[in-house]
Amino acid sequence: MALLEVDSINTFYGRVQALHGVSLSIEEGEIVTLIGSNGAGKTTTLRTISGLNPPAKGRVRFRGRDITGLAPNRVVGLGIGQVPEGRRVFHRMTVRDNLFLGAYVRNDRDDIRGDEEQMLTLFPRLKERRNQIGGTLSGGEQQMLAIGRALMSRPKLLLLDEPSLGLAPIMVDTIFQVIRDINQRGTTILLIEQNAAKALAVANRGYVLETGRVVKEGTARALLESPDVQRAYLGI
Amino acid sequence: MSRQVSSSDSAMRWATGFFRDRNRTIYTILLVGALLFPSIADITTGGEGNHLVSTAADAGVFVLLAIGLNIVVGFAGLLDLGYAAFFAIGAYTYGLLASGLLSGSPLHQEFHFPFWIMLFVAMGVAAAFGAILGAPTLRLRGDYLAIVTLGFGEIVPRIFRFLGAGSPIGNWTGGVNGIAAIDPPTLPFFLTGPWVGAPIQVVKPFDFSDPIAYPMDFYLLILILVVLSIFAVNNLQNSRLGRAWMAVREDEVAAAASGVNTVAIKLLAFSIGASFSGFAGCYYGAKLSTVGSENFEFIVSVTILIMVVLGGMGNIPGVIVGALTISFVNFYVLTNLPDYASSIASTIGLDFLNKSSGDWIGLHDEVQRLNYLIFGLILVVVMLLRPQGLFPSRIREQELEKGTAEEAVFDLREGSPE
Numbered sequence: 001m002a003l004l005e006v007d008s009i010n011t012f013y014g015r016v017q018a019l020h021g022v023s024l025s026i027e028e029g030e031i032v033t034l035i036g037s038n039g040a041g042k043t044t045t046l047r048t049i050s051g052l053n054p055p056a057k058g059r060v061r062f063r064g065r066d067i068t069g070l071a072p073n074r075v076v077g078l079g080i081g082q083v084p085e086g087r088r089v090f091h092r093m094t095v096r097d098n099l100f101l102g103a104y105v106r107n108d109r110d111d112i113r114g115d116e117e118q119m120l121t122l123f124p125r126l127k128e129r130r131n132q133i134g135g136t137l138s139g140g141e142q143q144m145l146a147i148g149r150a151l152m153s154r155p156k157l158l159l160l161d162e163p164s165l166g167l168a169p170i171m172v173d174t175i176f177q178v179i180r181d182i183n184q185r186g187t188t189i190l191l192i193e194q195n196a197a198k199a200l201a202v203a204n205r206g207y208v209l210e211t212g213r214v215v216k217e218g219t220a221r222a223l224l225e226s227p228d229v230q231r232a233y234l235g236i
Numbered sequence: 237m238s239r240q241v242s243s244s245d246s247a248m249r250w251a252t253g254f255f256r257d258r259n260r261t262i263y264t265i266l267l268v269g270a271l272l273f274p275s276i277a278d279i280t281t282g283g284e285g286n287h288l289v290s291t292a293a294d295a296g297v298f299v300l301l302a303i304g305l306n307i308v309v310g311f312a313g314l315l316d317l318g319y320a321a322f323f324a325i326g327a328y329t330y331g332l333l334a335s336g337l338l339s340g341s342p343l344h345q346e347f348h349f350p351f352w353i354m355l356f357v358a359m360g361v362a363a364a365f366g367a368i369l370g371a372p373t374l375r376l377r378g379d380y381l382a383i384v385t386l387g388f389g390e391i392v393p394r395i396f397r398f399l400g401a402g403s404p405i406g407n408w409t410g411g412v413n414g415i416a417a418i419d420p421p422t423l424p425f426f427l428t429g430p431w432v433g434a435p436i437q438v439v440k441p442f443d444f445s446d447p448i449a450y451p452m453d454f455y456l457l458i459l460i461l462v463v464l465s466i467f468a469v470n471n472l473q474n475s476r477l478g479r480a481w482m483a484v485r486e487d488e489v490a491a492a493a494s495g496v497n498t499v500a501i502k503l504l505a506f507s508i509g510a511s512f513s514g515f516a517g518c519y520y521g522a523k524l525s526t527v528g529s530e531n532f533e534f535i536v537s538v539t540i541l542i543m544v545v546l547g548g549m550g551n552i553p554g555v556i557v558g559a560l561t562i563s564f565v566n567f568y569v570l571t572n573l574p575d576y577a578s579s580i581a582s583t584i585g586l587d588f589l590n591k592s593s594g595d596w597i598g599l600h601d602e603v604q605r606l607n608y609l610i611f612g613l614i615l616v617v618v619m620l621l622r623p624q625g626l627f628p629s630r631i632r633e634q635e636l637e638k639g640t641a642e643e644a645v646f647d648l649r650e651g652s653p654e
Contacts (some may be wrong), residue, residue: 041312050493076495088490092631101483104476105495133631153495 001064002047003028003188004080004157009058011041011048014023018044018084020212021058026157026190031183033191033220035233036209042192043085045209046159049190050082051075058169062157068071077105081155085162091135095126098134112152119148122181140171147178157188163194176202196233202226208233262553262627266560271457274452290451293523295563296373296458297516302559303465303552304512309541310550311478312505313485315382318369318389319540322510324532325365326358326423327519328396331415331527332408333357342406351421354517355461362514363507370506371501374499389537393529414528418521421457454523462556463521467510472508481505539566546618548625557626565614574603575611 002025011019047053051072120127193199208216277285327498339346483491547558592598
């Protein structure tokens with residue numbers, strides 16, 4: 001049984017239909033990437049899974065349970081963590097409070113402290129800045145904080161929306177390394193990226209979205225070698 | 237010898253450590269000031285300090301209100317322009333259930349519940365109305381929320397005014413006359429004993445029967461209520477709930493994506509914020525011993541909001557200082573200003589200003605007429621000098637020092653091809 005199953009969802013933004021029967025599935029332990037140009041529906045797919053934009057039609061199942069239309073906070077509680085588009089770190093809360101807030105759905109106070117330490121080890125730059133407020137961090141640090149915050153809920157599945165967007169090249173490499181590390185520690189990842197080359201380099205499998213439809217899917221290697229993908233997204 | 241030095245050294249270090257936290261320093265100064273105030277008032281006025289103490293007790297009510305509104309506006313970021321409605325609900329709850337008014341209602345039964353129980357009942361009723369009035373506003377944000385809460389603030393006093401004698405469903409609230417002869421608090425039953433009826437001498441007749449001649453008991457009572465509220469709200473701020481409020485204030489979508497039930501959290505902000513004004517309203521009704529809808533007009537909501545913003549939104553000690561400052565300006569400076577103005581005029585030889593002639597009504601009355609202009613000017617000057625409030629939170633200061641959040645967003649946009 002797949003960890004996450006998205007079954008032909010239609011999602012609207014107001015009256016505009018953004019997704020036309022998108023289906024995908026993610027197995028436990030995988031990194032799956034969703035690539036496509038601006039407006040292809042990548043973020044909408046993610047928001048549909050996380051409950052921020054419920055679909056008009058279709059189902060979303062997580063570990064066999066139907067989660068279609070559940071409120072976002074319930075979805076987080078079930079084990080789907082999310083790093084939203086544009087990071088959306090809490091600018092006026094300290095790094096520590098940001099992390100603690102990520103653990104909002106948990107009740108085990110002692111373990112939360114342990115996990116906070118673990119995040120600060122995973123992201124040493126945050127450790128130096130643990131008492132600074134989120135808004136004073138650089139873009140890359142904010143991205144790390146957003147990932148750390150999402151991990152604090154101990155998700156089974158982590159949704160990442162454009163984590164490399166707007167970052168310096170060296171920071172992009174760091175972030176992708178972090179994604180690989182997190183996955184190796186046992187978290188399944190759904191990664192949305194415009195940087196298709198980097199995304200396919202870390203992913204096991206990928207889906208290509210165009211105007212709200214899945215037009216291609218396959219192993220990361222197969223997509224990297226596909227002439228269509230190379231032409232449209234890899235600039236080769 | 238050397239041991240002694242080191243112990244006094246460590247005491248010093250403890251003291252500097254303790255007072256390095258600015259908030260602790262403010263609390264200490266405020267508490268000492270509050271305890272000394274009655275004596276100071278008595279000494280400086282030559283034994284006529286009762287009026288000042290009574291006014292200070294009224295200021296305490298506004299401290300409670302500001303602490304409560306700060307939860308809604310400062311913590312959760314929901315702009316509420318009708319907060320006086322909950323103040324009214326608290327005051328009327330006590331007034332109705334501790335006076336003879338309801339004997340004239342269709343119930344034909346008056347109630348005289350003890351003040352100490354009603355404090356918590358009023359709190360609960362205000363909290364319930366906070367949730368009820370909060371519920372329809374949850375989908376609104378910013379300006380829209382402000383307008384709807386403003387509407388509530390207008391509606392509630394009007395309903396109290398309307399449900400008086402002659403309303404279709406009978407006299408429930410005393411209407412335009414309000415409620416008079418509300419019971420004063422009596423000492424709680426467990427404090428009655430051999431000394432019952434005999435005034436306690438620590439505080440001259442401790443029987444709450446006469447707030448004008450003996451305001452000390454009311455002063456002490458509000459002091460206790462304020463201290464309890466400060467403890468409560470400090471714990472709230474540092475709790476899981478407090479963090480969730482801040483997250484909702486910062487970014488509702490990110491908060492939801494982190495697992496915060498934003499609807500419940502906002503309702504709780506309205507409800508808990510309102511409960512403080514229920515507290516305050518109950519006390520206010522008991523102290524004035526009369527309650528009328530004109531005590532809860534729009535200007536009251538605005539005044540409380542000014543206290544919160546001017547003190548330093550979100551920072552509890554700042555909000556308290558803000559409430560005291562505005563109360564001082566309102567209850568003391570503005571009321572005495574006309575007298576000061578005319579006496580200054582006569583000492584510097586401009587006595588003719590004090591006499592009315594033609595269209596000039598005399599300096600005293602003119603200053604009185606311009607009260608709100610002066611109030612407004614004071615506010616403008618304070619906000620120009622300290623736009624972040626008198627005592628803003630540490631966070632806000634860090635933001636101003638190290639560059640603001642906007643820069644980080646900007647660097648994001650720059651890199652984005654959109």
